[in-house]
Amino acid sequence: MLQRTSRARLADAVSPWFVLIGFNLFCVWAATGYVMGQTQSKEYAEPEWYADLWLVLVWVTYFVVYIRTLARRAEPHIYVANWYYMAFILVVAMLHIVNNLALPVTWGSGESFTIWSGVQDAMIQWWYGHNAVAFFLTAGFLGMLYYFLPVRAQRPIWSYRLSILSFWGIVFFYMWAGSHHLHYTALPYWVQTLGMTFSVMLLVPSWASAGNAIATLNGAWHKVRDDAVLRFMFVAAVFYGLSTFEGSFLAIRPVNSLSHYTDWTVGHVHSGTLGWVAMIVFGAIYSMVPKLWGRNDMAWPKAVEWHFWLAIAGTLIYVVSLWNAGITQGLMWRAYDEGGALSYSFIESVEAMLPYYAARTLGGGLFLAGALLCALNCRATMRAAGNRVDEADRPLATQPAE
Amino acid sequence: MSTDPKKLPGADPHTGNREIDPVTGYDTTGHDWGGIKELNTPFPKVALVALALTVAYSVIAWVLLPAWPLGRDYTRGILGLDQQEVAEERLRDLATLRADWLGRFEDPDFTALSNDPELMGLAMPAADRLYQDNCSACHGRAGGGGPGYPVLHDTYWLWGGAPDDIAVTLQVGINAAHPDTRWAQMPAFDWMEDGQLSALSGYVAAMPSDEADPDSEAATLFTENCVACHGEGGAGGLMNGAPSLVDDTVIYGQDEESVMVSLRNGRQGVMPYWSERMSDAEINALSLYVSRLPDDGAVDRTETPQASEGSAAEATQ
DSSP states (O other): OHHHHHTOOOSOSSHHHHHHHHHHHHHHHHHHHHHHTOOOOOTTOOSOHHHHHHHHHHHHHHHHHHHHHHHTOSSSSOOHHHHHHHHHHHHHHHHHHHHTOEEESSTTOSOEEESOOHHHHHHHHHHHHHHHIIIIIIIHHHHHHHHHHHHHHTOOBSBHHHHHHHHHHHHHHHTTGGGGGGTTSSSOHHHHHHHHHHHHHHHHHHHHHHHHHHHHTTTOHHHHHHOHHHHHHHHHHHHHHHHHHHHHHHTSHHHHHHHTTSHHHHHHHHIIIIIIIIHHHHHHHHHHHHHHTTOSSOSOHHHHHHHHHHHHHHHHHHHHHHHHHHHHHHHHHHOBOTTSSBSSOHHHHHHTTHHHHHHHHHHHHHHHHHHHHHHHHHHHHHHTOOOOOOTTOOOOOOOOOO | OOOOGGGSTTOOTTTOOOOBOTTTOOBBOSOOBTTBOBBBOOOOHHHHHHHHHHHHHHHHHHHHSOOOEETTEEOOOTTOOOHHHHHHHHHHHHHHHHHHHHGGGSSOOHHHHHTOHHHHHHHHHHHHHHHHHHTHHHHOTTSOOBTTBOOSSSSOOSSOOSHHHHHHHHHHOBSSSSTTOBOOOBOOOTTSOHHHHHHHHHHHHHTTTTOOOTTSHHHHHHHHHTHHHHOGGGOOOSSSSOOOTTTTOOTTOOSHHHHHHHHHHOBOOOBOOOTTTSOHHHHHHHHHHHHTSOOOSSOOSSSSOOOOTTOSOOSOO
């Protein structure tokens, strides 16, 4: 995408491979760390210091490759998707480094102590955690949306101005919002209020992005109807709008007093990851794979349609059941009888989860079945590679810039 | 290439417009990103209105609530709220509500309290929550026990099943860290020879069905080593934590293999003490609740757990 929208080759031949292999090596270390108990007990930041240092190396290389490629672009400006990618790479590096500052117990040991203490540690962790969602799971994927959606729909971006407002709004407001993860804790009240209010203001640029994406489909609605790939992207934009509304809503302190520590939070996260992140990724995969293997279409076009309905049914069942589960939990935990005693024991709230967790398993199963179908479809497409050259491919020969 | 849209080839020299999108009627910005174009749509007013509304919401919140840092202090907000004070006030309100009935458990006459249906209607559901949140993990949702954990809804008790006795067990625990804890230990008879252990296990395993041979060598071993705690004929009931061996109530199991494990390794299960976690009144309400768990009239053999090596608890009701 960066190469297409900048009309420039990647800046280096070796370092992109280093980034690819290095990042996957980090993932292996992180995943084995979970299994073997080698973690520093920070949510989304579990890997220990040696893996963290390695990731810094990989990520800085990533940033250098990205910036050098961007610097040699043949377009006078930078496309909005590339702004999002730049924010994604830069901010993730910043978050990762600050939250993982730690002193190893010894150089030969996997354990370490964080340099932050007490409530500062909690605040740094959730500044990190929330912006990991913002810049990893949002900015990076908005970049994908801003590329694949207009390309697939063959429509211009609805509003250039709106895309600029959304970008700076999201980048600015998200930075303040992390403290809404720590409502009603030892974190000072004033930090909670700031986190709450900035989370509410964040709704506007978030919806501006979602609305811009959906309005871009004006004039291409027949394609949304007929093309499951474009429908994936449309649904992703809708779920992006839904999850960001829900996020701002849950960040309001009194709402949070009901939802916090319940499965509502889990449902919210999955409406973002399954409904938004995964859907746009599926749309991107189905756009890229035929192109890369020189075909007009996936090998099994009908399987794409099946995947779409499996994914959307799975996501809806999953998310709706967890909404119900979370609200049920929240109401049961806060209920007191007329004598001032708790109305329910904790185990009763666990038992009440049975139907919701059963539905959740079903929803997750449907979603996973769709993803497996996608993987098989990709394999079949790759094995039936053609030799079509994309008409949109244009020579990379640089044109005189300004 | 010039970035001035008015000078781009094909552009309108006055407006810089290059092409009009037929669907929306707007022109494009003139950029072309690998085929992607952008419309020059004016800024939608609804977005500005929404931004104004959310900013207004935020400003109101900042005025009312603690919000902005000022060096070592922060703006307090005109409502003057303090989250700790709010939380403590709500807890006090609930404690006041509970005091009406919980107060009567401070120094209880259990029989009198049991005969007050109105009080029981408030106290027993509350005690059920206490039981489920604190006791059920080991003793089961309905008091049915588990491997290594005693049944609470039968009539068989090691330390007494009256509310007063249960209250003491809750206050000090069994083999717990409390200085006055109830104490019991089944020592390890690892000094016995294998043949003796085997004979003794068989003998004890046969006791509930009354098939143990009183003239065997094992019977002598039993008299010499076991009777002091388990009572004459293994009948138990000495209020010392040692279970009866004749009515199949041993929580670690009384089949030959389980008895062998108990003999070789000994047993010393733990019941935690609760006097630091619950008030005296709560402990008394809970004791009454446990004593009232529906007794099934006989020793419940179906729910008597099987032997479990390494279980944490002991036959210590």
